[in-house]
Amino acid sequence: MTAQGAGKVTADVRDDPARELGLSFRGTLVRPADEDYDAVRQVWNGMVDRRPALIARCAGVADVISAVNHARERGLPVAVRGGGHNVAGSAVCDDGLVIDLSLMNGxxxxxxxxxxxxxxxxxxxxxxxxxxxxxxxxxxxxxxxxxxxxxxxxxxxxxxxxxxxxxxxxxxxxxxxxxxxxxxxxxxxxxxxxxxxxxxxxxxxxxxxxxxxxxxxxGPDVFLAFVVHAGTDAADALRFYREWAPTAPDEVSSFAILWHAPEIDEIPAEHHHAPIVVYLAVHSGDVGRAQQDLTSLREFGSPIADLSDTLPYLEVQRFFDADYPAHEMRYYWKSHYLQGLPDDAIAALVELNENTPSPHSTLDVWQLGGAFSRVGPGDTAFGDRSAPFLLGIESNWESPADDAACVEWGRDAFRALEPFSTGAQYVNFPGLYEDGDEMVRGTFGANLDRLVDLKSRYDPSNLFRLNHNIPPK
Known part of the structure; x- marks a missing residue:
């Protein structure tokens, strides 16, 4: 480069700070004026609409290092985007730098x-x-x-x-x-x-x-139990599930989902759009044994549909995909680890499902135990695993006009089930981080001091704070 060329670069860097990052960057830098800016800043949750100052689409580790150094030296807020699927929208920020890893997917x-x-x-x-x-x-x-x-x-x-x-x-x-x-x-x-x-x-x-x-x-094949009960039988179905879940072998992972019936041929028309309870269970062991292990779950009560089948594992992994489209739907998710599923909790769940403002919303009772529960609370940062169930509160809707009602329904569900909680939450279902400090304290418990020490060593300035943040000392 000639001296004249070098002088021009220096002037450009001074006029446009992003050019400074560009000199050491192999990927793509996207600014607000760029044609693809709106597409690149989108994340999965259609309710999230944030406008970063710069999006650094990294091509490799060297780009990530350059982007981190740039943000730290300039005091910029930093969001890190992997898949962009975090329900709170933490992959993007206003007026800061997004370190986008989506091109790094090898x-x-x-x-x-x-x-x-x-x-x-x-x-x-x-x-x-x-x-x-x-x-x-x-x-x-x-x-x-x-x-x-x-x-x-x-x-x-x-x-x-x-x-x-x-x-x-x-x-x-x-x-x-x-x-x-x-x-x-x-x-x-x-x-x-x-x-x-x-x-x-x-x-x-x-x-x-x-x-x-x-x-x-x-795999390649696993067995999926998929059984639907009418909303009028919801309390009985949940009480049975409460007793059945601890008896299942480790090969089984299941949900009981309170929902509203979709308009599909497999569910009788009189139940369409009405409250239902769905048993979903995957048996990932021997397919022949799976039928036996899941017989009692499938035969309980008077289900309105049984769509159970042996399916490729890849198909089962994609089972929920169509229900969670990117950018189109709006999502607000929270959670509780439950000490149990007593009758009062079941009654609250049934009433909440009946009164949801959106038929797309669900209340998901995740069966825990098995290998998940056999890791000590101090063995990983994740913490205590003694809860028998996780409640996922999923408020899902389509129209911005329904934002207030659907967010409030999610918060009502969180408050109603709090008396049955261990005090911990699943941090991947964080609401909008509005109670982030409480979530961190309640979830990490005895591990929090050790996490604070780690944070103080690896990120003493709290550069990475747009998350369920653990502040340094």
């Missing part, structure tokens, strides 16, 4: 060792596609557009939770760009404390550019 499976290395922008669908080619699966969530990064860092509950635990339980190592722009590896052999913090402690400690997981033989 995956490498090692079938010999049963391990998988995936970049931070990969989705569950990306990971499933590669692992199932070798008859393997990593425990992940139940909507395939979800990014593996945010899911894993918050725990990661899915169809394999009772057989193989959380996504974070299967995390072997991770590469992390810390707040000071260093790339470090977290594993049992190196920075083991950081690996512990990443197993449920969220994105508080840096940008994870790649994850190494333990994979397990699963």
């Amino acid at each position: 995956i490498r499976v090692d079938p010999g060792s049963g391990t998988v290395r995936a970049e931070g922008g990969a989705t569950i669908g990306d990971l499933d596609h590669e692992t199932q080619a070798f008859g393997l699966a990593v425990p992940m969530g139940v909507v395939t557009a979800t990014g593996i990064a945010g899911l894993t860092l918050g725990g990661g509950l899915g169809w394999l939770r009772r057989r193989h635990g959380l996504s974070s339980d299967n995390l072997i190592s991770a590469d992390v760009v810390t707040a000071d722009g260093r790339l470090v590896t977290a594993s049992e052999e190196e920075n083991a404390d950081l690996l512990w913090g990443l197993q449920g402690g969220g994105g508080n400690f840096g940008v994870v550019t790649s994850f190494e997981y333990r994979a397990h033989p699963v």
